[in-house]
Amino acid sequence: MSSGSITINDIAKMLGISKSTVSRALSEHSDVNAETRHKVLELARKLNYTPNALALNLKQQRTNTIGVLIPETVNRFFAKAIGGIQRVANLAGYNVMICQSDESFVTERSNLRSLLTAHVDGVLVSVSAETDRTDHFQVLLDKNIPIVFFDRISEELNTSRVYTDNYEIAFEGTEHLISQGCQRIAIVAGPQNLYNSRNRLKGYMDALRKHNLPVKENYIVQSHFRAGSVEDYTRDLINLPQRPDAIFAINDFAAIEMMHVIKKNGLRIPQDIAILGFNNETICRFVEPALTSIDMSAYDMGSEAAALLLDQIKGNREPQKKLIKSRLVIRESTHLKG
Amino acid sequence: MSSGSITINDIAKMLGISKSTVSRALSEHSDVNAETRHKVLELARKLNYTPNALALNLKQQRTNTIGVLIPETVNRFFAKAIGGIQRVANLAGYNVMICQSDESFVTERSNLRSLLTAHVDGVLVSVSAETDRTDHFQVLLDKNIPIVFFDRISEELNTSRVYTDNYEIAFEGTEHLISQGCQRIAIVAGPQNLYNSRNRLKGYMDALRKHNLPVKENYIVQSHFRAGSVEDYTRDLINLPQRPDAIFAINDFAAIEMMHVIKKNGLRIPQDIAILGFNNETICRFVEPALTSIDMSAYDMGSEAAALLLDQIKGNREPQKKLIKSRLVIRESTHLKG
DNA sequence: GCCATCTGTGCAATCGATTGTCCTAAATTT
DNA sequence: AAATTTAGGACAATCGATTGCACAGATGGC
Structure with a gap:
């Protein structure tokens, strides 16, 4: 009582x-x-x-709860992924405990400890922008707590993972810009400790090489996802002696801010500079010009990752790797020919 | 072992x-x-x-976990609020279990049962668009599990709450439009079972009355937060015999889509129709024209709500009510005079 | 009519902590 | 030196379930 x-x-x-x-x-x-x-x-x-679930938890040494460790909920990609994760988890009778690293390695490690203490049955992870090692994950694996990486994966650990074809889509996006006649294509690249960012940059560079275009240092901008710097690096880019005629942005919101800066400087999109975004936010259709972007199926990545995790929890110890294809969505911001 | x-x-x-x-x-x-x-x-x-936290949970009949029940993580207001909630909760040694109702009453009730089963120590709630009663919350209160409502509150239950001045800010926003010379102001109102939506509409109507402007039925559009209908109702509004000269949108993303439709129809913003958004998303500054909006301090609402909840959990049984003021941010989309 | 089998149920250990009660031996008082 | 206090620690119950083992009574075989 x-x-x-x-x-x-x-x-x-x-x-x-x-x-x-x-x-x-x-x-x-x-x-x-x-x-x-x-x-x-x-x-x-x-x-x-x-x-009483508490009694069962103790007796059975499990909690019917999965942990989710992501950079930020305000990042729409992850907000959508959470939707997919929760649907799958709830249908299977699992609760979801969410932690945000705020793109900080230290916070990520601390979150992992919290999830361990809470005795979650498994963890879904998308690593922070700062994360460049994996020993903090090893602790969970040593305790037989399955981990599934999604989107921002770790290639070092032999765990299940759900990932996108960043190399291929960056290649395709860059080729698309070239096909529209662009010759001086700049890219805003993410932190290079991230597997995704490296692959995206590689896809970009390989596409340039394939078409015999030079890869120029000053066309490659490093960004760390933090807002606030967009205006600065955009200004830097358009003030280069050899102004780029296309920019591959790091995501749609950054792209839209870039468009704003570019237009303020009296340049036309796409005639002077074409813009390619990333994530295919709904808003891409409503800005002017409508923004070409890359669709990522965030919700599907979340639900697939959750499904793989539940598999692992239920004892299927073979790590699986699942590719979710992304898709180039062409709109006005890169439309020069045809 | x-x-x-x-x-x-x-x-x-x-x-x-x-x-x-x-x-x-x-x-x-x-x-x-x-x-x-x-x-x-x-x-x-x-x-x-x-x-072993599981043993402590059983022994002490608490879990150091708080539940969060919100409509959707893809709604940026809630994504931001989660940030504030987690910061406060984590600092106090609490974990956070998040559930989404997807704006469905049935799912909300089911989520509540899950949180109850998980023995969370308290719950933060923002009700779904469909929710028009409170008996499902009473079950928790009967078990002495504190609830704190934030943003989309329930006025019936005597619990702590964190809310915004929807009436006042809608009044202020409407008066601002009037001050710019607008005479035929339309509003897209949320579901009227929600306290916030009712107050917003009331503020709008009272402002019109104060300035001796008629409140017209066909200037009031009902929306249920679901995307997809924006284009339709926008077209309906601009095709009215007496076309509105201003629209008070339900949120910024809807506002931006409306702007898109309006421009496609050859009308100018704000000269032909002024637009007022809601939430003050970052992107408001980067669309054209820049969008006037209302700033909501989502992060603060989240952290304040979490703080009140922890208060309640720690035994302070006096429910507290906390108002977080919102703020009108004027930009070009409503700038006609001065 | 005796032993084996089967059915249904109870006892007690277990999961990993906390905590009230009690016991023993040393320290203090008188 | 006897009596009393006190410190330190052991024992066992408790939280609410699951589950191996044992046992009683009924049934069946020969």
């Missing part, structure tokens, strides 16, 4: 039987006299009995 | 003492011989002992 809820013990006492019999009657998989079982089920229903 | 972690029992056996002594040595608040205590602490440190 302490928490106001009735327990298996209460039912046992009320019926004058032992609590083991009650437990067996409720769990259905043991020999209990049909009449006894009926009485137990009846009373349990009447009293609105629900098993 | 079952989960690989060492327990208080292991330490007791290794030192040849009882586990109660170990427990008392670790908790520091009881008479344990200084030497014994030292040996225990030493060994605990050496073995990297951490108390």
Whole structure:
């Protein structure tokens, strides 16, 4: 009665039987006299009995909870991914505990400790912009807690992962710009400790090389996802002696801010500078010119990752790797020909 | 050894003492011989002992976890609020379990059951667009689990709450439009079962009345936050015989889509139609014309709500009500005079 | 009619902590 | 020196479930 809820013990006492019999009657998989079982089920229903999850957690050493460790919920990609994760998890009877690293390695490591303390049954991870090692994940693996990386994966650890074809799509995006006649293509690249950022940059460079265009240092801008610097590096780019005629942005919101700066400087999009975004936010269709972007299926990545994690939790110990293809969505901001 | 972690029992056996002594040595608040205590602490440190949270949860009937029940993480207001919630919760040693209702009453009720089963110590709630009653919350209150509502509050229940001055800011926004010379102001109003939506509409209507402008039925559009209908109702509005000369949108993203539709129809903003958004997204500054909006301090609402909840959990049973003021941010989309 | 089998149920250990009660030996008082 | 206090620690119950083992009574085989 302490928490106001009735327990298996209460039912046992009320019926004058032992609590083991009650437990067996409720769990259905043991020999209990049909009449006894009926009485137990009846009373349990009447009293609105629900098993105490805390007791089960302790006894069974699991919590039916999965941890999610992402950079930021305000990043729309992750906000959408959470949707997919929760749908899959909830359908399977799991709760979801979410932590944000705020793109900080130290916070990521601390979050991981919290999730460990909370005894989550598994963890979904997208690493922070600062993360360049994996020892903090090893602690979980040593304790047999499965981890599934999604989007911002770690290539070092042999875990399940859900990832996108960053190399291929960056290659395709860059080729698209070239096909529109662009010759001086700049890119805003993410932190190079991230697998995705490296691949994106590689795809960009390989596309340039394939078409015999020079890869120029000053056309490659380093960004760390933090807002606030966009105006600065955009200004730097358009003031270069050899002004770029296209910019591959790091995401759509940065792209839209760049467009704003470019237009303020009297340049036209796409005629003077074409712009290519990333993430295909809804808003891409409503800005002027409409923004070409890359669609990422964030929701699907989340649900696939959750599904793989549940697989691992249920004992399927073969790590699986799942590719979710992204897709170039061409709009006016890169439309010069055809 | 079952989960690989060492327990208080292991330490007791290794030192040849009882586990109660170990427990008392670790908790520091009881008479344990200084030497014994030292040996225990030493060994605990050496073995990297951490108390099993599951055992503590059962024993103490609490989980150091708070539940958060919101409509959607893809709604940026809530994504930001989560940031504030997590910062406060984590600093106080609490984990955060997040559920999304997807604006559905049924899902909201089901989420609440999950949180109850998970034995969260308290819950932060922003109700769904469909929610028009409160009996599902009463179940938690009956079990003495504190609830704090934020933003989309319930006025019926006597719980702590963090809310904004929707009436006042809608009044102020509408007066601002009037001050710019607008006479035919339309509004896109949210579901009227929501306290916030009702107040916003009331503020709008009272401002019109104060300035002797008519409140016209066909200037009031009902929206349910779902995307996809924006283009339709915008077209309807601009095709009215008496076309509105200003529209008070339901949020910034809807406002930007409206601007797109309006411009496509050859009308100018703000000269033909002024637009007022809601939420003051970063992007407001980068669209053309820059969008006037209302700043909501989502992060602060989240952290204040979390702080009030922790108060309640710690036993301060006086429900508190906290107002977070919003702020009109004037930009070009409503700038006609001065 | 005796032993073996089966059915249904209870007892008690277990998960890993906390905490009230009690016991022993040393220290203090008189 | 006897009596009383006190410190330090052990024992066991508790939180609410699950589950191996034992045991009683009924049934069946020979």
